[in-house]
Structures are given as structure tokens and as C-alpha cells.
Amino acid sequence: MLPNVHVLFSAGKDAGAPRYNWQPDSLGEQMGRVVVGMIGLGTVGTGVVRLLEQQRHLTLKKVAVKELQKERAVRPTCPVTTDVSEVIDDPEIEILIEVMGGEQPALDYIKRAIDKRKHIVTANKEVLAKHGPELFQLAKQKGVAIFFEASVAGGVPLISTISKGLEANKFSCVTGILNGTTNFILSKMEEDKESYAAALEKAQSLGFAESDPTNDVDGYDVAYKLSILSALSYQRFAKPGEIYREGIRNISALDMAQAQEFGYRIKLVGSTRRAEAGKIDVRVHPMLVPLNHPLASVSGSNNGILVSGDAVGEIVMVGPGAGQMPTASAIVGDTINLASALQLPDFASYFQPEIEPEWATTADPGDWSCPYYLRFAVHDTPGVIGRIGTIFGAHQISIQSIFQRGVEESGARIVIFTHEVKNSQMESALAELKQCDFLRELESQIRIFQSAGRNG
Numbered sequence: 213m214l215p216n217v218h219v220l221f222s223a224g225k226d227a228g229a230p231r232y233n234w235q236p237d238s239l240g241e242q243m244g245r246v247v248v249g250m251i252g253l254g255t256v257g258t259g260v261v262r263l264l265e266q267q268r269h270l271t272l273k274k275v276a277v278k279e280l281q282k283e284r285a286v287r288p289t290c291p292v293t294t295d296v297s298e299v300i301d302d303p304e305i306e307i308l309i310e311v312m313g314g315e316q317p318a319l320d321y322i323k324r325a326i327d328k329r330k331h332i333v334t335a336n337k338e339v340l341a342k343h344g345p346e347l348f349q350l351a352k353q354k355g356v357a358i359f360f361e362a363s364v365a366g367g368v369p370l371i372s373t374i375s376k377g378l379e380a381n382k383f384s385c386v387t388g389i390l391n392g393t394t395n396f397i398l399s400k401m402e403e404d405k406e407s408y409a410a411a412l413e414k415a416q417s418l419g420f421a422e423s424d425p426t427n428d429v430d431g432y433d434v435a436y437k438l439s440i441l442s443a444l445s446y447q448r449f450a451k452p453g454e455i456y457r458e459g460i461r462n463i464s465a466l467d468m469a470q471a472q473e474f475g476y477r478i479k480l481v482g483s484t485r486r487a488e489a490g491k492i493d494v495r496v497h498p499m500l501v502p503l504n505h506p507l508a509s510v511s512g513s514n515n516g517i518l519v520s521g522d523a524v525g526e527i528v529m530v531g532p533g534a535g536q537m538p539t540a541s542a543i544v545g546d547t548i549n550l551a552s553a554l555q556l557p558d559f560a561s562y563f564q565p566e567i568e569p570e571w572a573t574t575a576d577p578g579d580w581s582c583p584y585y586l587r588f589a590v591h592d593t594p595g596v597i598g599r600i601g602t603i604f605g606a607h608q609i610s611i612q613s614i615f616q617r618g619v620e621e622s623g624a625r626i627v628i629f630t631h632e633v634k635n636s637q638m639e640s641a642l643a644e645l646k647q648c649d650f651l652r653e654l655e656s657q658i659r660i661f662q663s664a665g666r667n668g
């Protein structure tokens with residue numbers, strides 16, 4: 213398969229850059245075999261080996277793994293070693309594919325490879341999110357490129373779309389469903405009317421969730437991806453520790469049922485948005501997405517991302533956000549593009565998105581605003597609705613609608629939809645409500661998705 217030749221010519225940023233009359237038909241003769249090394253031969257690495265075998269212009273010379281004796285789903289034709297130095301220090305290897313994952317020792321391996329002037333293709337969102345500024349600076353100094361299409365949204369070509377296809381835009385917001393595991397769990401909860409625990413168990417038995425699901429269900433995975441998307445959209449990585457994060461563990465079957473009743477679907481939404489004074493608002497938390505919004509119909513383990521640019525408007529991309537072959541597709545696509553770009557002198561500067569070495573400054577979560585869905589369990593005493601209204605009014609919270617549900621002997625449930633309200637005002641109103649003797653429990657507090665340009 214030929215590389216995406218048009219990508220090579222799309223930048224046009226540098227008037228002094230050399231021009232090439234490169235005919236795709238003659239690509240085969242112009243391009244020698246590029247030698248590639250890989251660290252990791254797990255889920256993604258296995259898919260990469262399968263796809264690389266079909267590439268005429270790429271030679272996989274060596275693969276490093278942790279355990280040599282392990283049973284493998286694929287047998288590479290090249291040597292497999294447990295000594296990563298054999299890959300990193302091999303002068304013939306020009307591109308290192310890193311698909312081992314995790315922060316360390318992956319970070320050290322990538323830095324050593326960059327130091328040896330190898331180009332990097334990686335799927336490792338954690339290492340990029342935590343060390344992106346340092347790694348991109350190092351790559352710039354050494355004149356090499358880091359390609360990372362597989363690190364966000366797996367098989368969906370989101371990174372290249374933002375950094376190349378939409379390069380002419382100033383972005384205001386990138387938002388969406390960036391984790392297939394949680395989307396699968398939430399979809400199952402809705403379809404099968406199951407509890408979170410039952411849906412998680414199903415996801416684990418089908419291989420959609422790991423035995424320790426923390427990274428996915430508590431939003432860490434999405435936070436790493438948002439850090440990377442911030443770097444692409446606003447030129448600075450967001451520090452993962454500064455990203456507001458709320459997962460899906462507290463979503464109940466009743467939340468799902470009520471969302472449906474009122475015309476919404478609950479999704480774990482991650483977003484990075486341009487805020488005031490050069491800050492960015494980066495966060496991941498569950499949201500009620502209106503059923504008629506394209507993100508509401510992203511089901512199962514798929515990802516769906518909405519990119520908002522000043523020239524293009526809004527674009528939605530939907531597809532497999534993980535999995536062996538979709539992720540390998542992104543890795544090998546990057547490798548093909550890199551290999552073909554190696555023909556150009558000083559190509560790294562064309563390909564690297566402009567990323568500044570400083571971290572982004574994140575906006576104070578208290579300043580965000582959005583509408584809310586709230587559900588309270590209350591004692592069924594007269595005047596409760598009036599007292600809630602009074603407290604909300606005192607905190608400048610305007611109620612859009614209020615419903616009483618499930619009146620029983622022991623109490624009742626009050627469901628409230630608010631208009632847009634500042635986080636800090638909502639928190640102070642809820643703190644006051646929690647002191648009231650009529651309140652048994654604040655059962656649910658979920659933000660409501662608006663259009664991307666606002667609070668998506």
C-alpha cells in the first residue's frame with residue numbers, strides 16, 4: 213500500500229522548504245527498505261507484526277519482549293530478544309516502534325532511542341501525557357520525529373486529522389468519548405438494564421476491561437488522552453494531575469433509566485477547551501448527552517470525538533478506539549508515513565506538531581459552568597420543593613424543571629434539571645442542602661452536555 217503522499221505536501225509552512233516532484237508511481241524505486249525495531253509483542257505488537265509483514269518497504273529487524281518463553285499468537289520472522297539494547301543500539305534501525313506501554317522503563321527506552329537519533333512511533337498515551345514536553349524537546353534537538361496516532365482513539369485517525377487535515381484552524385474545543393471500555397460498560401448498563409458491577413463483569417469476561425479496571429473506569433486513560441489532545445490543539449500538554457477527573461463507578465441503573473426517560477444517554481465525556489486568559493479547561497466526567505446529539509449514538513467500545521475549529525466548524529469522528537488491529541493500523545500507518553518521509557531532508561520539522569516545552573495552565577474547575585441533573589432522596593414532608601428552590605435561588609441557580617418521583621412511605625425522590633450554573637455555585641448550594649433535615653441523600657449529580665463550543 214502506498215503511503216498518504218498528500219500528507220507530505222500539506223504543510224507548506226516554510227516558503228524556503230525544498231520542493232519535490234514525487235510521483236506516487238515511482239515511489240517503489242525511490243524508497244529503499246526502511247529498517248524498523250520494536251519493543252513489545254503483546255496485543256498491539258502482535259497486530260503490528262501481522263501488518264508489517266505486508267509492507268514491501270519496511271523490514272522489522274528485531275523485537276524486544278519481557279519474557280522469551282511466552283506463548284505468542286504470532287511468530288515474527290525476525291529475532292526476538294529480551295535485551296532492549298539490541299534494538300535501541302542497532303545503528304541500522306531507523307524507526308523504533310514502542311508498544312510495551314507504561315511510564316517506566318518505556319520513558320527511558322524512548323529517550324535512549326531518540327538520543328541515538330531514531331524516530332519513534334508509539335501508542336503510549338501515559339508516557340506522552342506525563343513526559344510530552346521533555347520528549348518533544350529532545351526529539352527536536354536531535355532532529356527526529358515522534359509519531360503517536362495510536363495513542364488517542366486507536367484506529368480513528370484523529371491525531372493526523374487535527375495536526376494536518378485541520379491545520380489551518382484555531383481550535384476552541386475537542387470533546388468526546390475517548391475510552392472504549394467505559395463506553396462499553398455504559399452501553400451494556402443501558403441495553404441490559406444492568407448495574408455497573410454486572411456490566412463491568414461482562415466487559416471483563418469479554419476482554420473489553422482489564423482485571424484491574426481503575427485506569428479506564430476512573431478516567432485516568434481519558435485524562436492522558438486529553439493531555440495529548442491539548443498539546444495538539446493548543447500547543448501545550450496539560451499536566452495529567454491537573455486534569456479534573458471523575459469516573460463512572462457511581463453511575464447507577466436508576467441514573468441510566470432516568471437519563472433515557474428525559475431524552476438523554478449517559479456518556480463518559482472528556483474535553484479540552486480554550487478558556488479565558490490563555491488557560492484551558494480540561495476535564496473528564498460523566499455527562500447526560502441529548503439523544504439527538506451524534507455523541508449519544510456512539511455505542512459499545514467505539515470512540516466518538518467532536519473537534520471544533522474556527523474555519524471548519526464541528527467535525528465528528530467515530531470508530532474503534534482500541535483493539536489489536538485498529539491500533540496496529542494506526543501504528544503501521546505512522547510507520548509508513550515516517551518511512552516515506554525519511555526520503556526528505558530535514559523532514560522532522562514538517563511532521564512534528566508545534567508543541568511548546570511549557571505545560572498548559574488549566575482553568576479553575578470552580579469557574580466552569582453547565583446545566584445539571586440532580587436527584588435527591590428526601591423525607592416526604594410538606595414544603596421540601598419550596599425550600600430547595602429558595603436555597604438554589606440564593607446561590608443564583610435557576611431551575612429549568614423539577615419532578616417528584618417514587619413517593620413511598622419512607623420518602624420521595626426529587627429530580628431537578630438546572631439551567632447553566634457555575635460549578636462553584638452548585639457546590640456551595642449542595643453544601644447548604646446537605647445540612648437540611650429533609651435531605652436523606654444526594655443520589656446523583658451529573659452534568660449535562662451542551663454544544664461543544666460551550667461546555668462539551
Ligand SMILES: NC(=O)c1ccc[n+]([C@@H]2O[C@H](COP(=O)([O-])OP(=O)(O)OC[C@H]3O[C@@H](n4cnc5c(N)ncnc54)[C@H](OP(=O)(O)O)[C@@H]3O)[C@@H](O)[C@H]2O)c1
Nearest residue numbers: 252253254255256277278279311312313335336534535539
Ligand atoms: N490494547 C489496545 O487496544 C491498545 C489501544 C490503544 C493503545 N494501546 C497502547 O499500546 C501499548 C501496548 O498495549 P498492549 O495492549 O499491546 O500491551 P500488552 O498486551 O500488555 O503488551 C505489552 C508488551 O510489552 C512487553 N514488555 C513489557 N515490559 C517490557 C520490558 N520491560 N521490556 C521489553 N518488553 C516489555 C511485553 O512483553 P511480554 O509479552 O514478554 O510480556 C508485551 O509483549 C500501551 O501503551 C497501550 O496503552 C493499546
